[in-house]
Amino acid sequence: MRVKLLSHTNDPEKIVAAAARCCYSNDDPDNLLESLTDDRVEKFLSKLVEMKHESPFEHASFTFSISGVSRALLAQITRHRVASFSVRSQRYCEFKDADFVLPDSISRDPRASEIYLESLKNLKSTYDSLLEFGIPKEDSRMILPNAAETSMVLTMNARELLHFFSLRCCSRAQWEIRAVANEMLKLVKNVAPNLFRRAGANCIRLGYCPEGKMSCGKFPTLEQILNDFNERKSNQ
Template sequence: MKSDLKVSLVRYTPEPVKTVAMAAKLCYSPVGIEEISEKMSDEQAEKFVKMLMGFSHMSPLEHISFSFAIEGVSRTLTHQLVRHRLASYSQQSQRYVSETEFDFIVPPAIEKDEQALKAFNESMEMIQSSYEKIRDILTENKTKELVEKEKMEEKSARSKAVKLANEDARFVLPGACETKIITTMNARQLLHFFEERTCTRAQWEIRGLATEMLKLVKEVCPVIFDSAGPGCVRGACPEGKMSCGKAKEIKEKFLNL
């Protein structure tokens, strides 16, 4: 069954702008954190952070983080997502969660072509059937082994056998298989993530996810994320000869996101 993207911002650091401002000011202040906080209004914090965003002093941004719940994405996407190593991830396990009747992601290029879509859906059905067949065979074999050799009760043996069967049966599952994941990134890493993954050269699925994530953080922390997006939003396109040639159009899109 086809699945659609769903992403929500579930947690973020309270008073993110003030937290960044305090962290940055502490580096240059002879007074303590409490005094810095007491003397700084929200307006002053916002003004200071706006100025800070124009400098290369980005480490204070690491003190605020944002957690996203992501559903309706493929394993192909999460293989790319976890390459952003300065982040935390918790993903639905294919060892402990059986993928019987799994949902899957259909690439747009396949979805709009009748012949390609037919072949794709047939492949998903075949994989589903193979997965369930392998899982059932392995479950029965392992249950029997645990009962006979380890003298386990059948109910307990089957419960353990299912997990072991999932572990091996999942090898036939496709990259299109739908998954769910929670990720937490600090603001500095998010800015880098957006620069890399909202670019037109990024793969379509993760580009869509990154854009939705950017919309969410812009709502709660515009001071830091208002000019976030691909590299061309803040200057010349960093892709050189590989540029899409639409820098002006892309910049306008993300500044008005």
């Protein structure tokens, strides 16, 4: 798995801060932008986060290269609809390099690894034979597994990224998309630390876990803190 930040909106933090100020000011946005010092940007953004005024975060976009990931990950990540994807096509690209994802749960188990790798080899050879027999790539690929590696260019704006991280950095997310999300978070924090200061799984943002019975236990669930609050109140 390789995740890189290819590009992003210039001056992302300043742009978001200027956009947010535009809502509450009679000044023109370009003047607001010019008048913003780094210090004021930081203060302004932390206030935005506190007030949950998220829409200005949409003005900053981030574009990633993601490669060496499974088609299973692809199926999950493309379900995020407020995002732009360009994905290597199995209809147009021959699957040549036989790169497959190997989950830890399988690599740790020698018996499992053996049949898994054997099976992958077998189906890659079937894929190659199908192509040789003249079967089109778009049909030959039917034999390719979820484990087959792919790569993509992905663009999301900062607001959608906050949402994406809240779901996909959670320990309930699948390991592969969680690893990708954590890498993405690291990369955007480098270039826009104030935009993503409280970014992460829902528990990081909310202070409690919204997953109910499925909670990992690191944070109290909403039910727990509400019950506690109500109990205490009725005892007073």
